Structures are given as C-alpha cells and as structure tokens.
Amino acid sequence: MIIVAAVIVFWLQFRDRQALQAENTSLQQKISQLTAESTDFSNRLAAATDSGKLSDDQQNELLRLRGEIASLRQKNNQLATVQQRQSVVPHTALSAQTPGQLTPQDQFELTRVHTVNGLKQIELAAKIYAGEHNEQYPTNFEQLKNELGGKTDFDGIPLTDFEFVNTGAANDSTPDVVNFRTGQPLPNPQGGWVMIYGLGDGSVQTVYGDTSDSQRFTDFERQHSPPPQ
Numbered sequence: 001m002i003i004v005a006a007v008i009v010f011w012l013q014f015r016d017r018q019a020l021q022a023e024n025t026s027l028q029q030k031i032s033q034l035t036a037e038s039t040d041f042s043n044r045l046a047a048a049t050d051s052g053k054l055s056d057d058q059q060n061e062l063l064r065l066r067g068e069i070a071s072l073r074q075k076n077n078q079l080a081t082v083q084q085r086q087s088v089v090p091h092t093a094l095s096a097q098t099p100g101q102l103t104p105q106d107q108f109e110l111t112r113v114h115t116v117n118g119l120k121q122i123e124l125a126a127k128i129y130a131g132e133h134n135e136q137y138p139t140n141f142e143q144l145k146n147e148l149g150g151k152t153d154f155d156g157i158p159l160t161d162f163e164f165v166n167t168g169a170a171n172d173s174t175p176d177v178v179n180f181r182t183g184q185p186l187p188n189p190q191g192g193w194v195m196i197y198g199l200g201d202g203s204v205q206t207v208y209g210d211t212s213d214s215q216r217f218t219d220f221e222r223q224h225s226p227p228p229q
Contacts (some may be wrong), residue, residue, distance in 0.1 A: 060128050104189040111157070112194065112206065115182060118154030119198040122162060122180055127202065130171065137171045137179075139164065165197075169226035175201030178224045185212045199224065 102110070125147035130137045138144050141159055152159040163183045170179035180198035188194055188208070195207045195217045209216040 060131050063127065064124060108186070108189050111186065112196070114155040114157045115161070115186070115196050116204045116206070118157045118159075119162065119180055119182075119196060119204045120202070121148065121151070121154065122159075123198045123202045123204070126179065127172070135171065137168070139167050165221070166226055170200045172200065174226055175199065176224055177226050178221055181221075185209065185214075185217070187212075195220075197221075197224070 122144070125144045126138055128147045129144055141148075141162075141164075148159075161183050162180055165178045165181050170177040177200045178197050179200050182196045185193035185195050193209050193212045193214060195209065197205050197207065197220070199205065205220075207216060207220050
C-alpha cells in the first residue's frame with residue numbers, strides 16, 4: 001500500500017509539473033506574439049505619423065498591447081517560480097502533502113500576482129474609457145463593462161474583490177493618487193497582511209502591514225490621496 005501511494009503521489013506531481021510547463025510554453029508563445037504585434041504597431045505608427053503625435057485610439061491600442069505583454073510576463077515568471085519550487089520538494093516530504101496541492105505561500109503568491117494583473121487590466125480599461133469620454137474617468141465597474149470585454153474574473157479573482165477609491169479625483173493628472181484597491185487585506189502565510197493598490201498612472205503597488213487594519217495601509221492611502229481642493 002505504501003508503494004502504491006508513493007507511486008500515485010509521484011505521478012500526480014509529475015502531472016502537475018507537466019501542466020505548468022504547458023502553461024509556461026503557451027504564455028511564452030503569447031508573449032512573443034504580442035511583442036511582435038506591439039513592435040509592428042509602433043513601426044506602422046511611426047511611419048504613418050509625420051507629426052510624431054499619436055491619436056488617442058493609437059495610444060490606447062499601443063498601451064493595451066504593452067500592458068498585456070507585461071501582465072503575461074509577470075504571470076509567466078510567477079508560474080516558473082512555483083514550478084521550480086515543486087521540482088525541488090524532497091520525495092520524503094511529498095507523502096505529507098496533499099497530492100498536487102501548492103504550499104500556502106505559493107498559493108498566496110499566485111493570488112497576489114493574479115490580483116496585481118487584475119488591477120492592471122482594470123487600470124488600463126479605465127484609461128481607455130477616459131479616452132472615449134472626454135477624459136472623464138469611470139465611477140463604477142458597470143461603466144467599464146465594454147472596456148473589460150465583459151470580463152468579471154481575473155484568474156480566479158472576481159471583479160467584486162476590487163473597489164474604487166477617490167472616485168472622480170484620480171486620473172492621468174494625479175498619477176500618484178490611489179484609484180483602485182483590493183476590498184479586503186490578504187492574509188500572508190508568513191505573517192501580516194497585504195493590500196494592493198492601483199494608482200492613477202496605471203501602476204500597482206503591494207503594501208504589507210502587521211494587521212488587517214494596519215496603520216501602514218492608512219498612511220499609504222493618506223499619502224496617495226488627491227490634493228485638497
């Protein structure tokens with residue numbers, strides 16, 4: 001029975017590694033394709049634009065391609081890290097884990113990366129929306145339905161896990177102001193909590209705190225609030 005159980009565990013680990021490898025390969029292909037599209041698009045714009053100034057639609061398309069490339073690269077790097085951790089787990093420790101299950105820390109890192117990627121897509125959608133509505137940024141997710149392509153889930157992270165911050169005050173003119181954030185802090189298996197914020201310039205920042213209501217979160221949001229009117 002012990003031998004049979006060990007064989008099953010090893011087979012499941014092998015299957016999981018194969019699945020991760022397949023996903024990595026697929027992501028690499030997508031990155032190459034998007035990079036080629038972005039380069040080609042940039043070249044065509046440079047050749048077609050005498051003044052050197054791009055239209056809003058052209059800027060949005062280029063921004064979308066670059067953002068998608070960055071998102072895929074980050075996800076690919078995270079998957080590669082998880083795959084490497086799985087490959088070096090001692091055989092003696094495999095029987096103590098549920099077959100095919102990631103460690104709590106690996107699962108946390110994947111959740112964090114998926115959350116960051118989700119916020120980047122939301123930030124990009126908000127910029128596209130503003131470009132189509134006289135630079136007026138959205139005030140709710142229903143307005144972003146078209147820009148998000150109807151997407152309400154980001155690799156297991158639902159859209160409802162995010163919320164607007166400083167609605168109506170965060171835009172391109174306030175690059176350091178918090179625009180979006182996770183609705184609740186994420187517990188870190190190594191201790192403490194994490195909040196993830198999307199800023200007006202489209203960047204995403206992860207903030208670590210000692211407790212779920214850490215003063216660090218409050219201070220970060222205060223430092224990245226819009227200036228007084």
